[in-house]
Amino acid sequence: MSEHKSLARDLTQGNVARTLISFAFPLFMSNLLQAVYNIVDMVVVGNFCGSAGMSAVAIGGDVLRLLTFISMGFSNSGQFVISQFMGAGMKDNVRKVIGTLFTFLIIASILMGTTCFIFRHAILTWLKTPAEAYDEAVRYTVTCIAGIVFIYGYNVVSAVLRGMGDSKRPFIFIAIAAVLNTVLDIWFVGGLGLMAFGAALATVIAQGLSFIVSIIFLVRKRDQFLFDFRLSSFRIDREMMKPLFRLGIPLTIQSASIQFSMLFVARWINSFGLVWSAMTGAVNKIKVISMLASNAFNTAGGTMVGQNIGAEEYNRVPKILRTVLITTGIAAVVMSVVYASWPQAVIGLFTQDAAVLALAPLFIPAALVNFVGSSFRGTAFALINGSGNSKLNLTVALLDGIVARIFFSYLFAFTLGWGCPGLWMGDALAGHVPGLVGGIYFLSGKWRTRKYIIDRNRK
Numbered sequence: 456m457s458e459h460k461s462l463a464r465d466l467t468q469g470n471v472a473r474t475l476i477s478f479a480f481p482l483f484m485s486n487l488l489q490a491v492y493n494i495v496d497m498v499v500v501g502n503f504c505g506s507a508g509m510s511a512v513a514i515g516g517d518v519l520r521l522l523t524f525i526s527m528g529f530s531n532s533g534q535f536v537i538s539q540f541m542g543a544g545m546k547d548n549v550r551k552v553i554g555t556l557f558t559f560l561i562i563a564s565i566l567m568g569t570t571c572f573i574f575r576h577a578i579l580t581w582l583k584t585p586a587e588a589y590d591e592a593v594r595y596t597v598t599c600i601a602g603i604v605f606i607y608g609y610n611v612v613s614a615v616l617r618g619m620g621d622s623k624r625p626f627i628f629i630a631i632a633a634v635l636n637t638v639l640d641i642w643f644v645g646g647l648g649l650m651a652f653g654a655a656l657a658t659v660i661a662q663g664l665s666f667i668v669s670i671i672f673l674v675r676k677r678d679q680f681l682f683d684f685r686l687s688s689f690r691i692d693r694e695m696m697k698p699l700f701r702l703g704i705p706l707t708i709q710s711a712s713i714q715f716s717m718l719f720v721a722r723w724i725n726s727f728g729l730v731w732s733a734m735t736g737a738v739n740k741i742k743v744i745s746m747l748a749s750n751a752f753n754t755a756g757g758t759m760v761g762q763n764i765g766a767e768e769y770n771r772v773p774k775i776l777r778t779v780l781i782t783t784g785i786a787a788v789v790m791s792v793v794y795a796s797w798p799q800a801v802i803g804l805f806t807q808d809a810a811v812l813a814l815a816p817l818f819i820p821a822a823l824v825n826f827v828g829s830s831f832r833g834t835a836f837a838l839i840n841g842s843g844n845s846k847l848n849l850t851v852a853l854l855d856g857i858v859a860r861i862f863f864s865y866l867f868a869f870t871l872g873w874g875c876p877g878l879w880m881g882d883a884l885a886g887h888v889p890g891l892v893g894g895i896y897f898l899s900g901k902w903r904t905r906k907y908i909i910d911r912n913r914k
Contacts, residue, residue: 759775
């Protein structure tokens, strides 16, 4: 298959960094565009609808992230399973993984969307949604629920392509969504006055079109894609479910624990009132930006680690991780300098509300801790996910998502009396847990003797 080359067999001793960066750059651009069309919602709503609209979008975004934890966990699992099968040259199993992953996650999207719709009011009430933002938050949430299948579907397509070593086409698909979302946001919110509902509708339409275009493309290129899209090919293969679940369950628990712990933090933040809720909406978007390089190199590095382990080229793994750490470290320094120097200018991109802008400097300490943590986090997950260490993923999930985030947030905010800035700091400190665990794992050398996610004897 000419277009999906193995990132293990193509490497030589001298081009590990170059190959990683060339693979990660389209991922970074994809993440950037993904962030842009998420941030556009906040920017447009913040400028046209004020703090109430910002709060609605922020809270609706929290609920949407809750909806996608299964998609994130199993898409990432599928990507790393596919990368190891590709590295081992077992392409027939790649086809079976793709069909299994598609069917499983589409069913999961329907179940998650239905459940969240039924309990939408209970969720928003538990989150202490400010009264001024409640109605818009409901409309934003329900609209996003209606488009959840597109998010799950796009995540599957992207995971499969990236597992095969193709990071360029996911960039093209997300570019379509980003451009369309921006245009529709301005039209729906600014032109038609649809407020937060308009932002959600723009997002769903953009995501839906991006998913449809990606499927049309893959059907036309099915010979290169290693999947024929026949109805029988979507059968769930029990043998392929084993490696998917072996890594997918810990990844899903990890994603779920982080999202649930963030909901606890969001609940506490919303209890401080509308202005703090609006400010945190902007803070969350800044955190998304800070993770762009980390997520891109985590994905690229994890795929390369997985393919090289599949090919039994263990000596390349430290070089891959070193490149991830250096590159994400540079990004962290840049973000730190920018926000520490111009906090109000950065928050001013989202809103001109004087009350919100006055809070911008209070985020500086947590921002610096968060930016540094994102660098170590990306490097650690590249090793942990790429090596398929499901037990360690579960450990990180529990420590990061449940123990550290809730403990530190409560400690700083309420025990020490820092208030909402303490919640930001607790969340930022929790982000260092994966880096600490991953660093210990790397130094132990046990990743060199890991059992494969896949069964190499099953052809």
